[in-house]
Amino acid sequence: MNRAVDWFREFISEFSGSLSPDSWSLFGINFAHPALLLLLLLLPLWSWWRRRAAPQRAIPFSRASVLGLGPRPSLSWVRWLPWLRSLALAGFIVAAAQPRSGARAERVSSEGIDIALVVDISSSMLAEDFQPQNRIEVAKEKVKRFVVGRKSDRVGLVAFSGEALTQVPLTTDYPVVLTAIDNLQVGQLEDGTAIGTAIATAANRLRTAPGRSRVMVLLTDGENNRGAIDPRTAAQAAGTFGIRIYAIGVGSEGMAAVPVGRGLFGLRYENRPVKIDEALLTEIATNTGGRYFRAKDAQALQSIYEQIDALERSIVEARAYIRYTERFRWPLLFGLAALLGELALRARRGVLP
Incomplete structure (x- = not known):
């Protein structure tokens, strides 16, 4: 047995x-x-x-009448x-x-992407060529929409102007990221455009990330004019860690109303030529395996984020699983x-x- x-x-x-x-x-x-x-x-x-194994048992009684009891x-x-x-x-x-x-069936990612959003908050981002809003407000709106589309990716936020500061480290707590984006304001940091410092700050966050896919989305509207770190050197260092940089140049071509100081009734604007170092941004993006985009209006900026989303979405391997009811x-x-x-x-x- x-x-x-x-x-x-x-x-x-x-x-x-x-x-x-x-x-x-x-x-x-x-x-x-x-x-x-x-x-x-x-x-x-x-x-x-x-x-078959049950024994045949007999019940011994002296008289049959006992059984009736x-x-x-x-x-x-x-x-x-x-x-x-x-x-x-x-x-x-x-x-x-x-x-x-x-x-129900759900989709989850077996390996998420680590994304650092690097947003320029220099004074030139107040330029009002993205009517009816200025550049910074439109940028915040489109960046938030991009974050909402994340499922299992870790997202971080770095703000920069003349210096760079990490607002949110890499996290999947998207409400925290969205709140930090809402709180971005021109004037929070020393003015200027330190692109190299911004790239180095974001790369420092991404280089230790556990995922194999690391992406930096750099949004700026100017030329590098501040910071001790050269943008090309910072991008080269980021590339050694497998970080791809998608650079976005924000601003219309020609002239734009740019704040030049404060008057009695608030900011004082003057029409000045829009200057974006597209050659530098293109070189940075290309050398790291990314791409450069030019956003001349709000619709173009939204389209660019959708393109970046589509480019990176194919990297994530998804599997289906079922949540059961016992x-x-x-x-x-x-x-x-x-x-x-x-x-x-x-x-x-x-x-x-």
């Missing part, structure tokens, strides 16, 4: 390894451990062995006892196989009810052994 049990255990182990949890399905119900259902095939064998068996109810025991075992086996139904309680309750029914019959009907 022990050898048979050991053999069956080995058979169950090998058989279950070849089964997918979703391979046995009935009316939308599948089983986490379908191999356990094979135990149901042993119930008829167990019932036959139990009847004891419990009276009901043969019709006695025949139900093996069935109730088998039904109880069947319920327990089905419950152990863990029946379940799928609630259904083992019903067969478990059925088995308990059958077992309690058997015990109740034995107690109330006084079945003789």
Whole structure:
């Protein structure tokens, strides 16, 4: 008997390894451990062995009249006892196989992208050539929409002008990132455009990120005129860490209303030529495997973020999984009810052994 049990255990182990949890399905119900259902095939064998192995017992009484004083068996109810025991075992086996139904399918990324958003907040970002808003407000709106489209990517935020400062480290807490973007204001940092410092600051955050895909989205509207770090050197260092830089030059061509100081009624604007070092931004992006884009208006800026989203989305490997609703309680309750029914019959009907 022990050898048979050991053999069956080995058979169950090998058989279950070849089964997918979703391979046995009935009316939308599948089983986490379908191999356990094979135990149901042993119930008829167990019932036959139990009847065959049961000893034929005799009840010694001196007189037959004594039997009338004891419990009276009901043969019709006695025949139900093996069935109730088998039904109880069947319920327990089905419950152990863990029946379940799928609630819904979801998409998750097995490996997310690490994205550093680098936003220029120099005074020139107040230029009003993105009517009816200025550059900084339009940039914030489009960056937020880009963040909302993330699913499992880690996103960080770096603001820069004459200096650079990390506003949010890499995180999947998107509400925190969105709040930080809302709080970006021109004048928070020393004025100027330190592109090299901004790239170095963002690269320092990305280089230790656990993911293999690292992306920097650099948004600026000017030329590098501040900072001790050369933008090309910073980009070269970022490239050695596998960081791709997508650079976006913000601003219309020709002339734009740019703030030049404060007057009695607020900021004073003058029409000045728009200067963006496109050659530098193109070189930075190309040398790191990224791309350079020019956003001349709000619609173009939105289109650029959608292109970046499409370019990087293909890197993430996604897999589908199902969130299950467990259904083992019903067969478990059925088995308990059958077992309690058997015990109740034995107690109330006084079945003789």
